[in-house]
Amino acid sequence: MAVENDLLIQFRKSGEISVLGLSGDVDVYTCSILRDAIIHSIDQGDQRMVINMANVNYIDSSGLGTLVGGLRRVKQNDGHLAISSATPRIRKVLKITGLNKVFTIFEDEDSAVRSLDT
Amino acid sequence: MKDNSKIAKTRRVDYVEKRKEGWRPEDLNMFKFLHGVLNRVNVCYVATYPPTECGIATFTRDLVGAIGKYTPFSDPMVLAVGGEADIQQYPKIVKVQVPKSDLQSYLDAADFVNRSGANVLSLQHEYGIFGGPDGEYVLNFLERLKIPFVATLHTVLFAPSPNQKRIVQRIAEMSMAMVVMVKKGKEMLMEHYGIPAEKIVVIPHGVPNVHRVPAASVKRDLGIIDRTVISTFGLINRGKGIEQAIKAMPAIVEKHPKALYLVLGETHPGVRNYEGESYRTELLQLVSDLGMEKHVRFNNRYLTLEELINYLCATDVYVTPYLNKDQIVSGTLAYAVGCGKAVISTPYLYAEEVLADGRGILVDFKSPEGIANSVDQILSNPAMREQMETKAYAYGRRAAWFNVGIDYLDLFHRISDSLKTNSSKSAQKENEKQANGGTNV
Numbered sequence: 001m002a003v004e005n006d007l008l009i010q011f012r013k014s015g016e017i018s019v020l021g022l023s024g025d026v027d028v029y030t031c032s033i034l035r036d037a038i039i040h041s042i043d044q045g046d047q048r049m050v051i052n053m054a055n056v057n058y059i060d061s062s063g064l065g066t067l068v069g070g071l072r073r074v075k076q077n078d079g080h081l082a083i084s085s086a087t088p089r090i091r092k093v094l095k096i097t098g099l100n101k102v103f104t105i106f107e108d109e110d111s112a113v114r115s116l117d118t
Numbered sequence: 119m120k121d122n123s124k125i126a127k128t129r130r131v132d133y134v135e136k137r138k139e140g141w142r143p144e145d146l147n148m149f150k151f152l153h154g155v156l157n158r159v160n161v162c163y164v165a166t167y168p169p170t171e172c173g174i175a176t177f178t179r180d181l182v183g184a185i186g187k188y189t190p191f192s193d194p195m196v197l198a199v200g201g202e203a204d205i206q207q208y209p210k211i212v213k214v215q216v217p218k219s220d221l222q223s224y225l226d227a228a229d230f231v232n233r234s235g236a237n238v239l240s241l242q243h244e245y246g247i248f249g250g251p252d253g254e255y256v257l258n259f260l261e262r263l264k265i266p267f268v269a270t271l272h273t274v275l276f277a278p279s280p281n282q283k284r285i286v287q288r289i290a291e292m293s294m295a296m297v298v299m300v301k302k303g304k305e306m307l308m309e310h311y312g313i314p315a316e317k318i319v320v321i322p323h324g325v326p327n328v329h330r331v332p333a334a335s336v337k338r339d340l341g342i343i344d345r346t347v348i349s350t351f352g353l354i355n356r357g358k359g360i361e362q363a364i365k366a367m368p369a370i371v372e373k374h375p376k377a378l379y380l381v382l383g384e385t386h387p388g389v390r391n392y393e394g395e396s397y398r399t400e401l402l403q404l405v406s407d408l409g410m411e412k413h414v415r416f417n418n419r420y421l422t423l424e425e426l427i428n429y430l431c432a433t434d435v436y437v438t439p440y441l442n443k444d445q446i447v448s449g450t451l452a453y454a455v456g457c458g459k460a461v462i463s464t465p466y467l468y469a470e471e472v473l474a475d476g477r478g479i480l481v482d483f484k485s486p487e488g489i490a491n492s493v494d495q496i497l498s499n500p501a502m503r504e505q506m507e508t509k510a511y512a513y514g515r516r517a518a519w520f521n522v523g524i525d526y527l528d529l530f531h532r533i534s535d536s537l538k539t540n541s542s543k544s545a546q547k548e549n550e551k552q553a554n555g556g557t558n559v
Contacts, residue, residue, distance in 0.1 A: 058521060060327065060520035064188075096528050097188050097189075102151070102156075
């Protein structure tokens with residue numbers, strides 16, 4: 001059923017880097033959308049990926065688990081995954097859980113793309 | 119005290135076992151990595167706990183679950199305060215059972231916690247759940263405790279007795295922080311109890327993570343597809359004021375002939391012990407006297423969370439006609455707001471704050487006319503109803519358990535970090551003193 005906190009994902013390319021722009025909540029109801037999007041990108045041969053979280057309001061443990069799973073898949077393919085543009089709330093969640101030590105996190109999408117592009 | 123664990127052990131990861139379970143090397147490597155870097159905090163919760171049926175037990179279970187999901191490598195435990203002689207069939211996370219009225223058990227439990235390896239203790243406070251006058255045995259427990267604790271207050275009285283005030287003030291003195299669920303609670307603690315603002319943290323009552331769905335689709339599953347559903351849920355007792363909503367039903371039915379008022383939940387076990395089902399019997403008689411048998415239905419049992427959410431999603435208007443102005447928290451109202459429902463309530467403290475800014479409608483205490491008029495207002499005005507539901511949902515979303523869990527975890531980490539900082543500062547001072555030839559007095 002359509003609800004306002006469904007997760008929408010916009011795919012785009014910035015040079016060789018694929019960017020997944022998320023909008024909505026990443027939680028137990030929507031994390032499969034993110035998982036499928038990451039798998040789809042990997043299947044397309046994308047090895048370097050930025051997940052732009054500027055428009056993510058909330059994330060729960062299922063959403064975090066999906067991000068970790070995505071990182072694992074990307075690394076299996078010798079790739080890199082970075083997070084960009086997270087709101088203070090999302091940054092807080094990453095810090096409190098310790099996941100800020102797991103992911104490379106950038107202030108904005110451009111910085112993330114530049115870093116993965118080098 | 120019944121000790122269910124004897125020794126609280128730090129969780130150890132058996133990698134060999136995981137390999138036997140068929141874990142792939144890359145998954146195991148990721149697991150090892152996460153095990154090394156994710157934050158941990160071993161929390162001991164002191165409260166009532168399911169299968170005990172009460173709001174605080176449910177709250178504690180949900181809080182434990184919410185925090186546990188973010189700290190998979192931590193070792194939480196629960197110290198359950200319960201009945202006198204009965205041994206409850208608690209889940210494994212409950213390591214110790216404390217009979218409410220046995221003072222020695224509180225002291226033994228504190229000793230157990232002190233050597234358990236817990237970093238921080240989360241106390242759920244309500245006068246009635248602890249033994250002694252006004253539940254003062256909790257102080258004996260806390261005074262013996264050697265680890266930092268945070269107290270979440272489920273009741274803050276406007277006009278406490280001297281002993282009730284003393285208990286809360288003493289808890290405040292000993293605690294690292296006091297949590298209340300609405301801003302009004304903080305104001306009351308400051309004004310009436312003299313507790314400093316910096317010690318009080320406002321964290322909303324958690325609500326399940328529910329995405330909004332059209333009521334009609336859920337009504338179909340519940341067999342009430344053609345009905346306009348008004349509901350109230352929770353453990354039934356006289357303070358709920360359900361008779362006021364029942365008295366409103368004839369006027370509601372006159373304008374909305376398909377209206378159905380659902381009263382969901384069993385009689386509170388504590389109430390059942392001293393007055394049996396007399397309140398419910400009176401309500402049934404009232405329904406009969408008003409000729410509302412086809413418009414009021416009781417579901418007299420403890421509902422699972424899934425059942426409860428289904429009923430809430432099927433609800434058109436949720437009502438809390440409670441009678442106690444001082445009520446500072448209501449889990450049922452929090453849940454209804456979390457599901458994005460249009461809510462009508464009497465103006466008790468919690469409802470006043472949660473339903474402010476157009477998130478619901480407040481009606482006078484003991485006013486069936488007010489309830490009937492407000493129900494009609496909501497049902498006759500879809501645009502207003504949609505706006506109210508959207509505002510309520512946005513407010514409730516912030517209070518989803520996964521957000522509340524992070525708020526508590528943040529608080530626990532800050533306390534833990536500040537203690538580490540203080541302890542390293544003390545050690546540094548001590549070193550400086552010794553280097554300067556000082557003595558330790």
